[in-house]
Amino acid sequence: MPTPYSDATDSLFHYRSFTAFWLARTASSFGFQMLSIAVGWQIYSLTGSAFDLGLIGLVQFLPAVLLALPAGHIADQFDRRRVVLLGQATEWIAIAVLAGLTLAHRTDEILLLSLIFIISVARTLEAPSLQSMLPALVPPAILARATAANAASMQTASMMGPALGGLIYVAGPGVVYATTAALYLISILMVSRLRYDHAPPPRTPATFASVFAGIHFIRRRPDVLGVISLDLFAVLLGGATALLPIFAKDILHTGPWGLGLLRGAPAVGGLLVGFWLSRRSLERNVGKIMFASVAGFGVATLLFAFSTQLWLSLLALFALGGFDMVSMVIRGALVQLDTPDDMRGRVSAVNSIFINTSNQLGEFESGMLAAWLGAAPAVAVGGVGTLLVVGLWMAWFPTLRSRQRLHNG
Incomplete structure (x- = not known):
């Protein structure tokens, strides 16, 4: 496990707290990646419908967008650890039901989509609380290293989770869901064992102003606004991965094995750099x-395009x-x-x-531009656009x- 702690002055309290947090995120991330691959395969096996596969994305996307701001208000009004526990407990119950019904051969696409919707709602309501906990678990001076260690575990889960889920699926989807439930239980x-000291402020009713306070805060902080908007436009323009099947087949003239390598390459690069950053400040x-x-992201996009x-x-x-x-x-x-x-x-x-929005719109933008210009010019336009955004x-x-x-403090 990567650890951002190497100095003797780092307290045992912070180390144990971050370790518990890291293990929790790693276990749930692996579980969700396995769940995603199993649900997609099972629904397609039941219906043979590409439309139903699209519905899986829809029932996950809608809660992520519609409930995100209320979830942020909840994270700043209640004990974040309890919010996370409630969300993960709800997800665990839904996954356990999914496992039981699948093992009993009593599932259909409506039931599967309904349970995925429940899981997506719980994940959305949990997410801001979970993301806001990390700064309270480590000293500010090593937050970047802790963030890198956490990001590396997410990359590992995104690389290995689907493969592990596909391997276990040989024994049946119910076994995948049971394994996922065990990971969520971990x-x-x-x-629950995390020593997290957070005293939420006195509760106030959810109003339009309080729910949208995050937007007003970002607008008043130039550095925060710049960082978030830079991320938004870089992701919107840098959608090369959405066109990988076209590049693999028509440009690089390779097969499914080559497509698999192409899909895994960004994750491998991110994982190795994440491990390196977790040990350096x-x-x-x-x-x-x-x-x-x-800018390097944009140049790499251009290199891939040509x-x-x-x-x-x-x-x-x-x-x-x-x-x-x-x-x-x-x-x-x-x-x-x-x-x-109190605003995190x-x-x-x-x-x-x-x-979430930029990921979805970025894939749409890449697809539409590729339909008009071709895959390689579309990716090249994205790379040039990323460099222009950096300059602006x-x-x-x-x-x-x-x-x-x-840390400016």
């Missing part, structure tokens, strides 16, 4: 490093994932450190809306460009 146990020039990383060799395309995607991890760690730590604790839930909720954001957010440290 996560619940870790969160970012002490100076964090603004310039972040902008350079996003490559006609599999090895060069893999190298470009590997670099793309690495650059994205650097900027993601800096962005994530900076937003958390520049946000007071609502700011995290706004950030998650931007991320450096001019529009000078304090972010010149920022030296993640």
Whole structure:
């Protein structure tokens, strides 16, 4: 397990708290990746309908967008650890029901989609509380390293979770769901043992102003606004991965095995850089490093667009994932450190809306542009657009460009 702690002055309290948090996130992330692969395969086996596969994405996307702001308000009004426990307990019950019904051969697509919807609602309501807990578990000076260690575990889950779920699926979808339920139970146990000191402010009724306070806060903080909007436009424009099947078949002239390598290359790059960042502190020039990383993301996108060799395309995607991890760690730590604790839930909720929306719209933008221009020109336009955004954001957010440290305090 990667650990961001190496100095003798780091307290045992912080180490144990972060370890429990890291184990909880790793277990639940692996479980969710396994769940996703099993549900998709099972629904397609039952119906043979591509439309039903699309519905899986819809029942997950709608709660993520519609409930994110109320979830942020909840995170700032209640004990975050309890909110996370309630959300994960709800997910565990739904997964356990899914496992039981599947093992009893009493499932259909409506029931599967309904349970996935319940899980998605619980995940959405839990997410801002979970994201806001990390700054209270580690000292500010090593938050970036803790963020990198956490991101590396997420990358590992996204790489290995689907493969593990597919392997276990040989024994039947019910076995995958039972395994997922066991992983969620581990996560619940870790969160319940977490020593997390958070005194929520006196509760106030949910009003339009309080629910949307995260948006108003971001607008008043140039560095936070710059970081979140940079992430939004970089993801919107850098949608190369959505077109990988076209590149694999028509440009690189490879088969499914080549497509698998292409899909895995960004995750491998991100994982290795995440491990490296988890053991090193970012002490100076964090603004310039972040902008350079996003620019590197754009250059790697351009290299991929013009490559006609599999090895060069893999190298470009590997670099793309690495650059994205650097900027993601800096962005994530900076937003958390520049946000007071009583606002972190609502700011995290706004950030998650931007991320979810930009991912979906980025894939749509890439597909539409590829239909008009072709796959390679569409990706090249995205790479050039990313570089233009970096230049504009450096001019529009000078304090972010010149920022030296993640923690200004």
